[in-house]
Amino acid sequence: MNGLTYAFSEALGLLTGFDHRVAEIVLLSLQVSGLAVCLGTLVGLPLGACLGVGRFPGRQLWVVFLNGCMGLPSVVVGVLVYLVLSRSGPLGDLGLLYSPSAMVIAQTLLVVPLMAAIARQTVEDAWREYEEELTAMRFRWFDSVRVLLHDCRYSLMVAVLAGLGRAMSEVGAVMIVGGNIDHATRTMTTAIALETSKGDLPLAVALGLVLLAVILLLNGLAYGLRLWAMRRYA
Amino acid sequence: MVAPVAAPMFPLRIHDLRWHAGGRAVLDGFSLELDGEGITILLGPNGAGKSVFLRSVCGLLQPDAGHLDWGGGPRPAFGVTMVFQQPKMFRDSVQANVELALRPLGVAAAERRARAQAVLERVGLAHRAGDSARGLSGGERQRLALARAWITRPRLLLLDEPTASLDPSSVDAIERIVREIRTEGTRILMTTHNLGQAMRLADDVVFIDAGRVCEHAPVQRFFARPASAAARLYIQGELPWRMAF
Numbered sequence A: 001m002n003g004l005t006y007a008f009s010e011a012l013g014l015l016t017g018f019d020h021r022v023a024e025i026v027l028l029s030l031q032v033s034g035l036a037v038c039l040g041t042l043v044g045l046p047l048g049a050c051l052g053v054g055r056f057p058g059r060q061l062w063v064v065f066l067n068g069c070m071g072l073p074s075v076v077v078g079v080l081v082y083l084v085l086s087r088s089g090p091l092g093d094l095g096l097l098y099s100p101s102a103m104v105i106a107q108t109l110l111v112v113p114l115m116a117a118i119a120r121q122t123v124e125d126a127w128r129e130y131e132e133e134l135t136a137m138r139f140r141w142f143d144s145v146r147v148l149l150h151d152c153r154y155s156l157m158v159a160v161l162a163g164l165g166r167a168m169s170e171v172g173a174v175m176i177v178g179g180n181i182d183h184a185t186r187t188m189t190t191a192i193a194l195e196t197s198k199g200d201l202p203l204a205v206a207l208g209l210v211l212l213a214v215i216l217l218l219n220g221l222a223y224g225l226r227l228w229a230m231r232r233y234a
Numbered sequence B: 001m002v003a004p005v006a007a008p009m010f011p012l013r014i015h016d017l018r019w020h021a022g023g024r025a026v027l028d029g030f031s032l033e034l035d036g037e038g039i040t041i042l043l044g045p046n047g048a049g050k051s052v053f054l055r056s057v058c059g060l061l062q063p064d065a066g067h068l069d070w071g072g073g074p075r076p077a078f079g080v081t082m083v084f085q086q087p088k089m090f091r092d093s094v095q096a097n098v099e100l101a102l103r104p105l106g107v108a109a110a111e112r113r114a115r116a117q118a119v120l121e122r123v124g125l126a127h128r129a130g131d132s133a134r135g136l137s138g139g140e141r142q143r144l145a146l147a148r149a150w151i152t153r154p155r156l157l158l159l160d161e162p163t164a165s166l167d168p169s170s171v172d173a174i175e176r177i178v179r180e181i182r183t184e185g186t187r188i189l190m191t192t193h194n195l196g197q198a199m200r201l202a203d204d205v206v207f208i209d210a211g212r213v214c215e216h217a218p219v220q221r222f223f224a225r226p227a228s229a230a231a232r233l234y235i236q237g238e239l240p241w242r243m244a245f
Helices: A003-016 A020-053 A059-069 A074-085 A100-136 A141-151 A157-169 A172-178 A188-198 A201-233 B050-058 B094-100 B109-122 B138-150 B168-183 B195-201 B219-224 B229-236
Strands: B012-021 B024-034 B039-043 B065-070 B080-083 B156-160 B187-191 B204-209 B212-218
Touching: A003 A020, A003 A201, A020 A059, A020 A100, A020 A141, A020 A157, A020 A188, A020 A201, A059 A100, A074 A100, A074 A172, A100 A141, A100 A157, A100 A172, A100 B050, A100 B080, A157 A188, A157 A201, A172 A188, A188 A201, B012 B050, B024 B050, B024 B065, B024 B212, B039 B050, B039 B195, B050 B080, B050 B156, B050 B187, B080 B138, B094 B109, B094 B138, B109 B138, B138 B168, B168 B187, B168 B195, B195 B219, B204 B219, B204 B229, B212 B219, B212 B229
Parallel strands: B039 B187, B039 B204, B080 B156, B156 B187
Antiparallel strands: B012 B024, B012 B065, B204 B212
8 A cells, every 4th residue: 555545544544534623724724714714804894895885095105005914925914923922022912822813813904904805896896786776776885885795605605605705724823923833723724734744644634634634525515605696686 | 756845046147167178178158047947948959068067967977167055055966866768777677766865865765666666567567577677678778767766855856868769658757757747847958859759748949059158949839930040041951061071
C-alpha cells in the first residue's frame, strides 16, 4: 500500500469511526469561522452597501482601499491582532490572546473587507437600477441602503460564501493569535499544517476531507437557495 | 381612500428651466404655470424635453438654471411622485412592492398592509398580491407602479408615458385608474405620444418642442385650433422632426 492510499484509508477510518479528535477540531473550526462570518455579515454588508449608495468626498479612495484590503495577507492581520491583544498591547488586559475569541477577531478582520467589497459592487449595481424609483418615493439614502440590502439578499449570499471560504481556509492569522493549542485553539487548517509537518497524514487528510465537504455542502445549499429565489422572484 | 392632505403646492410656477446634456439644450427656457386640478398632457416629439421636465419637477435632476415655485414656497418634502415608462419592480411580492412606498411616510405596518390591499383591489391586482412583482406582465407592472404611487395619496402625480408598448385593454385599464386618481384630487401631469389618449384624458395640453413650451391650451381648443405651427404639424402627423441617419 503506497503512502497516498494508506493516508486516505486511515482518514476514512477516522471519519467513519467518529474520531473524537477530528470532531473536536471540526466543531471549533465551525464555531470560530461561523461566528467570524456572522460578525462580518453584520459589519461588512452594511458597510459595502453604504459605500455603494452614498456619495461623499473621498468615496472613491475608500472603494480603492476596500478593494485593496480584499487581498490582505492573513499573517499580517494575525500580527496586528497579536500586537493589540498581547500583554503589552492596548487590549492585553482582556487576556484574549491564544483563545478562540482572538481567532474570531482575526478572521472577522479578514472577512469584513472581502464581504464589504462584494456587497459594494452588488448594491451599487442595484442602486443604478433603482435610484430614480427610490428617489421618487422619497427614500433617504440610508433607507435606500436597507431596501437594496433586502432586494439583493440572494446575490449577497456570494459575499457571505466568499467570507466563509476565506475564514475556513485561512491558516496564518489563527495560527499566530490562536497558537494552535491542542483541545483549545486547534482548527482544521492549523491542525492540517501541523499534522502534515509531523508526518501524521491520515488525520491531515481526514480534516481536509471534512473541510472540503463542509465548503461544498454550504455552496450547494446557497446555490439551491439562489435557484429557488430566481424562480420565485423572477 | 382618503383625499390627499392639503399643502401649499399650487399654483406650481416653473420659471425658465434650462438643462444641457452633451452640449445640447434639452430644456431651453421652459416656463409653465399649473393650477391644482385636472390632468395636463405633455405632447411633443421625442427629444423635446418632456421626460427631463418631469424629472426636474420630481426633483430627480437639478436644472442648470431656472426654478420651481411651489405655491409660493419651496419643494414640499412629500406629495410629489412619479411613475416611469419602465417601472422597476423590487424582488418581492406585489403586496410588498406597494407597501414599500409608504415606508418613507412612516406609516405603521398594519396600516401599510390594509392600504396596500385596498389599492391593489382598485387596480385589479388583489388576486396577485402574493405573487412575485417581477413575474407580472407589462400592463400589470404599470398598474402596480400606479398603485405604488396612488397609495401615497400624492398631490401631484407625474406619469412618463405610462401606456407606451401596452395593448389596448391594458391602455384602457391604465386610463381608468388615472381618471380615478384624478377624481380623488390628485393633480396629474402626463406625457404620451398617443393623441387619442390625450383627447380622452386631458383637461389641458402642453405642447413642447426643442426644450420649451410652444403652446398651453384646453384640450378641445388645442386639437381644434392649435395656435403654433409645430403643434399643428404634430397633430397632422407631419414629420418635420424626421431624423437624419
